[in-house]
Amino acid sequence: MNPTRSVGTALAAALLFGASTPFAKQLVGDIEPVMLAGLLYLGSGVGLWAFRLVKSRRFDIPHLAGAEWLWLACAIVTGGILGPVLLMIGLTHTSASQASLLLNLEAVLTAVLAWVVFHENADRRIVIGMCLIVAGGLLLAFPQGGGIASGGTLGNLAVAAACLCWALDNNLTRKVSAIDALFLAGTKGLVAGVTNTAIALALGYSLPAWPSVAESMGVGLAGYGVSLVFFVLALRGLGSARTGAYFSTAPFVGAVIAIVGYGETTSAAFWAAALLMAAGVWLHLTERHSHMHTHEPLLHSHPHVHDEHHQHQHDFPWDGVEPHTHLHEHTPITHHHPHYPDIHHQHRHSH
Structure with missing residues (x-):
């Protein structure tokens, strides 16, 4: 996939996921967080697997090595089970617009893990952009008129924890991003959806009315299913850190919908954080990387x-x-051209 197309799929993923946050906020007041997380991913899994079966007209499983199955399983646990539950808990204690902006921390944590643990390259422009996004997140999370035990702060911490889970998920998913994206996203949705729904039922919660079930699954299919397919396709071409950077436009979509569509009020801190985060995202979107490199x-x-x-x-x-x-x-080939740390450019850097 060429870089321009990869950027387009990353932005499409961001648009769908960003739009899902304010809609999930409207549902979380009526549906218990664990149940809602289960229904969101259940909609993703059922919808994507149904489309895949209709498209291919057969049931097939891509070949994965033993280690790749482990990466996929860990991605499902962190990103499909823990992440959405923490986000739904966070949404019960904070506004959709603020939670949307806090989701920018996912890009920062994804990049940090990609650089430190998975050894993707980082240049000055990307690092400065990440620092601006962190500053915006800290400005939002700082207690205003309350201590650490205030509901808003606990909600912010839950959203931040969800971001950490998805950051782990993003880097683990990159390990298997070359396989069929529909299989990967559909399987994650189906396993995570069944697991969280079963946990909610075991805890004594009941399914909501069928219109709410359908609405939750519909939001999940678009915001967690189709969005994840696009995200996986972008991972192939951009790597974890850059895909996360483009994906960090998602919170602004959610914030705009929450403010314009649902009339949520905002503070001066919110707009200051938005400016810091927007500047960080701009630095990411305008980054270029080119040097002589060797393919093993x-x-x-x-x-x-x-x-x-x-x-x-x-x-x-x-x-x-x-x-x-x-x-x-x-x-083996040695050449020079603009590139990202995609599935063909995972080389080390000497600087």
Whole structure:
């Protein structure tokens, strides 16, 4: 996937997820947080798997190595089960507009983990942008007129914890982002949805009225399902930190909907935080990265076209249609061009 298309899919993911936050806020008052989290992901899983079965007309599971199944399982636990529950809890104690802006912390934590744990490269522009987003998040989370035990602060902490879970999820998902995005997102939604719904029922909560169930699952399909498909596609082309940076436009979508559509009031701190975060996002969106680099031999399978990174021969009949998917090998190559830490550019940097 070319960088421009990857950026487009990241922004589409941000738009859908950002819009889902104020809608979830309207539902959380009537539905217990764990139950709502379950229904959101259940809608995602059922919808995506139904579409995948209709599209392919068969049930198939992509080939994954043992370690990749572990990455996927950990991503489901952190991002599909823990993250949404913490967000729903946070939304019971804070406004949708403020929670939306706080979700920018997901991009920061995603990048920190990508740099420190998974060794993606970081330049000055990206680091400064992250610092601005952190400053905005701290400004929102700082207690105003109350101590640490105030409801708003506890809500902010819950949203921040959700961001940490999704940051882990993003980096773990990148490990398996080359596989079928519909399978990955649908499986995560189905497992997380069934798990959280079962937990809610075990705790004694009952399903809400069917119109509320349908509305919750619809919001989940768009904001957590289709959004995740786009996010996975962006991970292939941009890496975790940059995808997270583009995805950090999502909170502004949610904040605008909450303010314009639902008439939520805002404070001076809110607008100051918005300006800091917007400046950080702008730095991310205008970042460019180019240097001489070497590709090591690599064997993997993913949808691709025969660009400068895919010059292999085929040992099977091919009709010439692109993109196509098959197991292929990359031979060593050294060249210079603008690039992101995508699935083909995970090299180390000397600076």
